[in-house]
Amino acid sequence: MLRADNVTYVHDRGRGRMAVVAQGFSPAKTDLHTGSTSATPALPGVQDVSVAIERGNVVGILGPNGCGKTTLLRLLAGMLQPEAGTVTLNGANLASIARAALARFIAVVPQETHLAFDYSVLEIALMGRYPHLGTFELEGPRDVAIAREALAATGTAALEHRLFATLSGGEKQRVVIASALAQQAEILLLDEPTASLDLGYQFDIAHLLARLNRERGLTIVVATHDLNFAAGLCGSLVMVSEGRVVAAGPTGDTLTSMSIQALYGVVADVYPHHAAGHLTVVPLRRIRRD
Amino acid sequence: MTDVRRRLAVSMLVFGSLAFLAVIGAPLLGTTPIRLARVFDRSIPFADNVDAQIFFIARLPRALAGALVGATLAAAGVVFQALLRNPLATPFTLGVSAGAALGAMLAITMRLHLSLWGVSAVTAASFIGSLCAVGIVYAMARARHHGFSTNILLLAGVTLNSFFSALILFVQYLADSAEALRTMRWLMGDLDVAGYGPLLAALPLCIVAFVAFAWLPRALNLLSLDTDAAASRGVNVLRVQRVAFFSASMATGAAVSLGGPIGFIGIIIPHLVRLMVGADHRIVLPASALVGAAFLVAADVVARTAMAPVELPVGIITALIGGPFFLWLLVRQR
Amino acid sequence: MKLGAGGWGLGTGGSGLGARDSGLRIRLTAAVLALVLLVSAPDARRAVAARTVESGHAPTRIISLVPSATEMLFAIGAGPRVVAVSSYDRYPPEVDRLPRVGALVDPDVERILSLRPDLVIAYSSQTDFLAQLERARIPVYLYRHGSLADITRGMRDLGSRVDLAAEAGAAAARIDSGLADIRIRLAGKRRPRTMLVIGREPQSLRAIHVSGGYGFLHDLLDLAGGDNLFADVKRESMMVATETILARAPEVIIELHYSDTASREAEALERKAWRLLPGVPAVKNGRIYLLYGGELVVPGPRVVLTAQAFARALHPDVLPHQEAVRVIPQDGLLDRK
Numbered sequence: 001m002l003r004a005d006n007v008t009y010v011h012d013r014g015r016g017r018m019a020v021v022a023q024g025f026s027p028a029k030t031d032l033h034t035g036s037t038s039a040t041p042a043l044p045g046v047q048d049v050s051v052a053i054e055r056g057n058v059v060g061i062l063g064p065n066g067c068g069k070t071t072l073l074r075l076l077a078g079m080l081q082p083e084a085g086t087v088t089l090n091g092a093n094l095a096s097i098a099r100a101a102l103a104r105f106i107a108v109v110p111q112e113t114h115l116a117f118d119y120s121v122l123e124i125a126l127m128g129r130y131p132h133l134g135t136f137e138l139e140g141p142r143d144v145a146i147a148r149e150a151l152a153a154t155g156t157a158a159l160e161h162r163l164f165a166t167l168s169g170g171e172k173q174r175v176v177i178a179s180a181l182a183q184q185a186e187i188l189l190l191d192e193p194t195a196s197l198d199l200g201y202q203f204d205i206a207h208l209l210a211r212l213n214r215e216r217g218l219t220i221v222v223a224t225h226d227l228n229f230a231a232g233l234c235g236s237l238v239m240v241s242e243g244r245v246v247a248a249g250p251t252g253d254t255l256t257s258m259s260i261q262a263l264y265g266v267v268a269d270v271y272p273h274h275a276a277g278h279l280t281v282v283p284l285r286r287i288r289r290d
Numbered sequence: 291m292t293d294v295r296r297r298l299a300v301s302m303l304v305f306g307s308l309a310f311l312a313v314i315g316a317p318l319l320g321t322t323p324i325r326l327a328r329v330f331d332r333s334i335p336f337a338d339n340v341d342a343q344i345f346f347i348a349r350l351p352r353a354l355a356g357a358l359v360g361a362t363l364a365a366a367g368v369v370f371q372a373l374l375r376n377p378l379a380t381p382f383t384l385g386v387s388a389g390a391a392l393g394a395m396l397a398i399t400m401r402l403h404l405s406l407w408g409v410s411a412v413t414a415a416s417f418i419g420s421l422c423a424v425g426i427v428y429a430m431a432r433a434r435h436h437g438f439s440t441n442i443l444l445l446a447g448v449t450l451n452s453f454f455s456a457l458i459l460f461v462q463y464l465a466d467s468a469e470a471l472r473t474m475r476w477l478m479g480d481l482d483v484a485g486y487g488p489l490l491a492a493l494p495l496c497i498v499a500f501v502a503f504a505w506l507p508r509a510l511n512l513l514s515l516d517t518d519a520a521a522s523r524g525v526n527v528l529r530v531q532r533v534a535f536f537s538a539s540m541a542t543g544a545a546v547s548l549g550g551p552i553g554f555i556g557i558i559i560p561h562l563v564r565l566m567v568g569a570d571h572r573i574v575l576p577a578s579a580l581v582g583a584a585f586l587v588a589a590d591v592v593a594r595t596a597m598a599p600v601e602l603p604v605g606i607i608t609a610l611i612g613g614p615f616f617l618w619l620l621v622r623q624r
Numbered sequence: 625m626k627l628g629a630g631g632w633g634l635g636t637g638g639s640g641l642g643a644r645d646s647g648l649r650i651r652l653t654a655a656v657l658a659l660v661l662l663v664s665a666p667d668a669r670r671a672v673a674a675r676t677v678e679s680g681h682a683p684t685r686i687i688s689l690v691p692s693a694t695e696m697l698f699a700i701g702a703g704p705r706v707v708a709v710s711s712y713d714r715y716p717p718e719v720d721r722l723p724r725v726g727a728l729v730d731p732d733v734e735r736i737l738s739l740r741p742d743l744v745i746a747y748s749s750q751t752d753f754l755a756q757l758e759r760a761r762i763p764v765y766l767y768r769h770g771s772l773a774d775i776t777r778g779m780r781d782l783g784s785r786v787d788l789a790a791e792a793g794a795a796a797a798r799i800d801s802g803l804a805d806i807r808i809r810l811a812g813k814r815r816p817r818t819m820l821v822i823g824r825e826p827q828s829l830r831a832i833h834v835s836g837g838y839g840f841l842h843d844l845l846d847l848a849g850g851d852n853l854f855a856d857v858k859r860e861s862m863m864v865a866t867e868t869i870l871a872r873a874p875e876v877i878i879e880l881h882y883s884d885t886a887s888r889e890a891e892a893l894e895r896k897a898w899r900l901l902p903g904v905p906a907v908k909n910g911r912i913y914l915l916y917g918g919e920l921v922v923p924g925p926r927v928v929l930t931a932q933a934f935a936r937a938l939h940p941d942v943l944p945h946q947e948a949v950r951v952i953p954q955d956g957l958l959d960r961k
Contacts, residue, residue: 100524108522117569322871348867
């Protein structure tokens with residue numbers, strides 16, 4: 001069980017701009033000669049957040065951009081140290097667990113992956129095995145088998161020898177998920193996995209994650225602002241607004257017109273869709289806030 | 291055997307042989323023919339054995355210097371490219387070589403006449419200059435947060451490069467004409483170390499750097515993917531970035547102090563090697579060091595024989611080869 | 625000035641700095657040209673675009689950007705007519721009082737114009753500057769760099785230009801006879817193979833520059849009874865590798881240093897650097913001569929002193945060798961008016 005108790009993180013001192021790489025900014029895009037960079041917003045904090053994630057659940061962290069979803073996710077992943085409160089994994093404080101050991105429990109899938117160099121799909125998948133290797137150890141046949149199996153699980157086995165940079169958005173995301181799978185971690189954290197994907201690929205990812213949860217018992221935590229995606233995939237939701245949790249619980253209880261209105265300032269209709277098999281959200285109109 | 295193990299073994303074998311052949315072959319090549327038998331003929335006193343003198347005093351230190359500088363610059367290039375996540379980065383991008391050049395310029399134009407442990411004033415001053423550049427860039431990258439921003443690092447380095455380059459031009463301009471020419475020659479690179487002193491002075495630092503380079507490759511793989519991806523796979527990102535930055539910078543400083551800022555090695559060798567062995571840094575880093583060593587030793591042979599007895603600066607040879615190669619690379623990537 | 629680059633960015637270039645302080649450093653006309661000419665084709669020296677403007681009377685306000693021409697002017701008695709010199713002039717002492725107007729790369733055109741010269745002595749390669757002078761209708765005398773014989777030839781030519789032909793002729797004749805005297809005394813002597821080092825990194829054997837088989841230094845060496853080790857290379861200056869020195873095995877090494885003096889310790893340290901090459905005959909036999917003095921590389925009236933210094937080093941039995949520091953006496957010009 002992954003828990004965050006009364007966690008507070010006000011601003012990201014430790015990583016500065018590096019922290020926003022997860023949201024899609026890549027230093028590789030920096031123009032070498034003019035040094036120009038795109039504007040990066042300061043990473044928001046979270047205050048007094050308590051979240052408990054049971055094993056085998058699929059939990060969605062919802063909220064508008066800049067509300068602290070990513071910060072919360074990174075706190076749960078152990079990439080940020082809370083200023084107050086604790087984040088524990090099965091009772092043990094994350095801060096006390098060595099990074100490599102932690103990587104064997106928790107795997108993170110960032111929103112976008114920008115490669116600086118031409119790695120092949122198999123090389124990317126094999127990078128998921130690094131937490132299991134000794135300092136100078138090179139991966140052995142078993143590691144290669146596990147990586148291949150992970151690729152197969154995400155339907156990308158055929159792409160093994162392709163260069164990652166040549167793949168489509170959906171394929172890339174599935175390969176990155178495969179790399180996280182190769183870590184053989186029991187918890188998978190994903191940051192906006194469908195944000196830059198076409199509708200078809202969004203379906204693929206949703207189905208893939210559901211299947212992984214079903215077949216392997218993976219605990220999945222997804223930060224997203226796509227309400228329908230969350231509704232379809234997640235059993236429970238944590239709704240975050242301006243750094244605080246405003247609602248948490250089973251999807252059916254938390255995903256309501258009222259909570260959506262409070263979170264996004266949008267009047268929406270929430271109802272179970274017969275054909276889809278889960279709750280769907282239809283936005284109706286915008287409410288002007290102060 | 292897995293693919294990576296096999297490729298690593300093959301690369302080490304092939305490139306290692308290449309580097310080895312270059313280093314032992316280069317002292318045998320040159321405009322003055324020497325006979326190996328005579329070189330090792332113990333019966334002739336050393337002071338009378340010109341062949342042996344040419345081999346041991348002139349050519350062998352030069353070949354070793356070329357190997358050391360070539361290996362160091364190529365490996366540092368790989369590390370910087372991974373650190374900055376940019377294949378266009380070079381060991382000179384962050385201003386280390388500009389600092390070294392400024393130190394050397396000042397020593398030449400102020401006519402400093404000291405030497406420490408067999409190391410001339412110019413070499414020592416250029417190393418101190420490189421340390422200053424490293425310190426300034428690091429301090430700037432750290433200034434805003436306790437972390438380590440590669441963006442700021444890059445900006446700081448580029449800024450420092452421009453600023454130091456302007457200072458260098460200024461120093462040159464004020465210099466005596468003879469000194470101005472000497473500074474110009476220094477900037478083009480020179481591996482004629484005439485003895486083992488400068489080599490031995492640079493060696494300890496390079497060894498330390500290479501020990502760090504041995505530890506870095508796997509982390510560099512992950513870093514060049516994504517810093518969060520690296521962190522989530524157990525990499526201490528901050529520590530790796532610091533180790534990478536300092537080891538590569540110091541190694542570059544030592545190499546530039548020894549042989550001058552010899553360009554293009556730090557960028558064409560990593561690219562060439564990646565074309566041959568793929569992007570995995572565990573292979574690219576050691577392979578680049580070996581190929582870099584062989585390449586620079588070969589370039590130096592050309593530099594000292596092409597227009598003999600006139601010495602061509604080795605930096606010109608590397609530029610003549612590197613420039614077109616680099617253009618070809620850029621065109622190819624379209 | 626261009627920089628040879630190794631892949632890092634270059635900053636902005638500098639523009640002319642204007643007038644310099646006098647007496648700062650030894651400036652070397654020959655070295656400036658010789659070394660700049662390293663990067664230009666030998667023929668470019670002769671390719672002069674600017675036409676010279678002739679005036680009807682003898683010039684009385686002369687500005688000289690060329691130190692060797694300045695020395696010539698003073699030697700033939702035109703000293704009082706010189707109103708400004710280059711930043712690199714150091715001799716004769718009178719020039720210390722004169723304003724400085726830049727040199728080869730940075731002539732201060734404004735200052736020059738403000739001094740209203742009626743003759744400017746400049747380098748033939750300063751094409752932009754010469755064009756400016758032509759527009760201002762200022763007469764120009766072009767300095768041409770060349771061999772030893774060109775020095776006296778140039779002196780006579782300059783003399784007629786400033787209407788002191790007779791004095792110039794006499795001064796040139798004295799130089800010629802001084803040089804001939806040395807040549808005669810050394811006739812028939814065995815000529816040792818000599819390496820003439822014109823620059824290297826202090827206290828090490830890196831970046832050794834030597835005189836090739838071209839130019840007035842080579843001619844002086846030849847006249848002083850030495851065989852230039854690199855006579856086969858038709859360049860004025862070149863960098864040589866350690867290997868080449870070992871292979872060619874010079875019997876004598878003459879090093880030129882351009883500061884006026886050096887302490888005994890400094891001199892000893894420079895000598896010590898050569899111990900890296902114990903097998904070279906010059907090192908083995910202790911025939912390394914360090915010469916100090918700014919005049920060593922000025923192709924002007926004081927070349928006889930340089931020739932004497934070379935001769936002393938090469939043939940100490942004929943001309944006794946003085947200690948290396950300050951071979952040339954302070955007041956070194958022969959016969960000045």
